[in-house]
Amino acid sequence: MAESHGGPQEAAHGTTAHTEAEGGHGFPPFQTGTFPSQLVSLLIAFVALYVIVSRLALPKVGGVIDARQKAIENDLAEAQRLKDDSEAALKAYESELAAARTRAQAIGAEAREKLTAASDAERKSLEDSLAAKLDAAEKSIATTRTAAMSNVRTIAADAAGAIVQQLTGKAANGKSVQAAVDASLKGAA
Amino acid sequence: MIDPIEQFDLTKIFTIGHIGNQEIAFTNSTAYMLLAVAVIAIMTLGAGRQLVPGRFQSVVELSYEFVANTIRTSAGAEGMKFFPLVFSLFMFIFVSNIVGIIPYTFTVSSHIIVTFALAILVFLTVILYGFYKNGLKFFKLFVPSGIPVVILPLVVLIEIISFFSRPISHSVRLFANMLAGHVTLKVFASFVTMLGALGFVGKVGALLPLGLTVALTALELMVAFLQAYVFTILTCIYLNDAIHPGH
Numbered sequence: 001m002a003e004s005h006g007g008p009q010e011a012a013h014g015t016t017a018h019t020e021a022e023g024g025h026g027f028p029p030f031q032t033g034t035f036p037s038q039l040v041s042l043l044i045a046f047v048a049l050y051v052i053v054s055r056l057a058l059p060k061v062g063g064v065i066d067a068r069q070k071a072i073e074n075d076l077a078e079a080q081r082l083k084d085d086s087e088a089a090l091k092a093y094e095s096e097l098a099a100a101r102t103r104a105q106a107i108g109a110e111a112r113e114k115l116t117a118a119s120d121a122e123r124k125s126l127e128d129s130l131a132a133k134l135d136a137a138e139k140s141i142a143t144t145r146t147a148a149m150s151n152v153r154t155i156a157a158d159a160a161g162a163i164v165q166q167l168t169g170k171a172a173n174g175k176s177v178q179a180a181v182d183a184s185l186k187g188a189a
Numbered sequence: 190m191i192d193p194i195e196q197f198d199l200t201k202i203f204t205i206g207h208i209g210n211q212e213i214a215f216t217n218s219t220a221y222m223l224l225a226v227a228v229i230a231i232m233t234l235g236a237g238r239q240l241v242p243g244r245f246q247s248v249v250e251l252s253y254e255f256v257a258n259t260i261r262t263s264a265g266a267e268g269m270k271f272f273p274l275v276f277s278l279f280m281f282i283f284v285s286n287i288v289g290i291i292p293y294t295f296t297v298s299s300h301i302i303v304t305f306a307l308a309i310l311v312f313l314t315v316i317l318y319g320f321y322k323n324g325l326k327f328f329k330l331f332v333p334s335g336i337p338v339v340i341l342p343l344v345v346l347i348e349i350i351s352f353f354s355r356p357i358s359h360s361v362r363l364f365a366n367m368l369a370g371h372v373t374l375k376v377f378a379s380f381v382t383m384l385g386a387l388g389f390v391g392k393v394g395a396l397l398p399l400g401l402t403v404a405l406t407a408l409e410l411m412v413a414f415l416q417a418y419v420f421t422i423l424t425c426i427y428l429n430d431a432i433h434p435g436h
Binding site: 027031034064 | 194197198199201205208211212213214215216218219222223225226229230233234236238240242246249250253254272273274276277280281299300301302303306307310364368
């Protein structure tokens with residue numbers, strides 16, 4: 001198949017032509033005459049590529065990747081730092097809260113004790129004063145009662161004397177009236 | 190009849206000069222080599238420097254990290270010395286393979302002399318760096334440890350033969366894959382036009398090779414990447430021998 005296009009191909013393409021002349025066999029990859037041209041082309045192209053890649057491309061792309069890696073690491077470190085900070089703040093807050101709670105409980109207990117003591121004392125003094133008033137009242141009742149009872153005797157004796165005088169028409173004997181009243185009072189009591 | 194070999198023809202555009210009696214021509218191959226270099230240069234240098242990369246920048250950074258990881262895994266951290274070389278090789282082969290899939294273009298790596306020159310470049314780099322770094326210990330490469338003395342000469346002979354056949358297998362693999370793929374594509378594509386010329390029945394029949402051509406193009410896209418990757422990873426494995434010869 002390679003031989004079939006020999007004639008027109010040679011006329012059209014100079015390289016093929018000179019290859020054929022220098023012992024190529026038609027099949028293009030094995031046309032040794034083209035080798036120097038290809039090798040020189042490859043040398044130029046590959047050296048240019050190597051220089052571009054090693055001097056410009058790889059440092060640039062590698063730099064971008066490294067910068068990204070560093071940025072990510074910095075961001076992660078920063079995030080870790082902020083997390084630690086917030087955790088420390090939370091811990092401080094919690095310990096402060098606990099301290100405040102115990103303090104509040106102490107204050108409450110103290111206030112409760114104080115109030116209880118005050119009310120106890122007040123109640124005691126009130127009870128004492130009430131008891132004293134009760135005693136005084138009982139005493140005054142008793143004296144009033146004795147006074148009243150002695151008045152009752154005099155009035156009863158007078159009334160008895162008057163009743164006797166009305167009934168008998170003569171003045172009653174004071175002493176016997178009094179004795180009768182006393183006896184009656186005792187009996188009533 | 191459409192000639193499936195014609196696509197590999199070199200056509201002279203102008204003459205650069207002469208070495209001895211040999212004419213050095215600027216050919217279509219030269220143009221496509223320079224095109225590949227230009228594409229790589231524009232891609233890598235034109236990509237942005239954003240912290241959060243866009244699509245274009247991502248492609249460049251992905252290829253950077255892809256080649257870097259390939260070297261690190263198969264040649265170790267020391268292999269990063271050869272990063273510019275390996276990156277240039279991978280990108281050059283990959284871009285020229287991909288460009289070659291576009292119809293009417295020329296595939297640089299479909300010529301054995303090009304792939305052989307690249308393979309020899311790797312081979313010489315391995316030998317020169319191997320002796321530079323390890324001195325005579327580099328010969329340990331041919332003497333695997335733990336081999337009985339009786340069969341040692343045979344093993345050493347095999348190791349030496351396999352070492353010197355490396356540039357051949359390295360280059361022929363890429364060349365043959367690209368050549369065969371493009372010939373197959375062209376043959377099936379030519380069936381489409383030949384059958385299409387045979388009236389209605391021919392046009393219907395042409396649908397089969399047309400579908401095959403589409404499928405083959407997809408396959409060739411994969412092969413274009415895969416062969417560039419295979420060339421690159423073999424380069425890394427050979428460089429690993431130069432860095433750590435006692436395997």
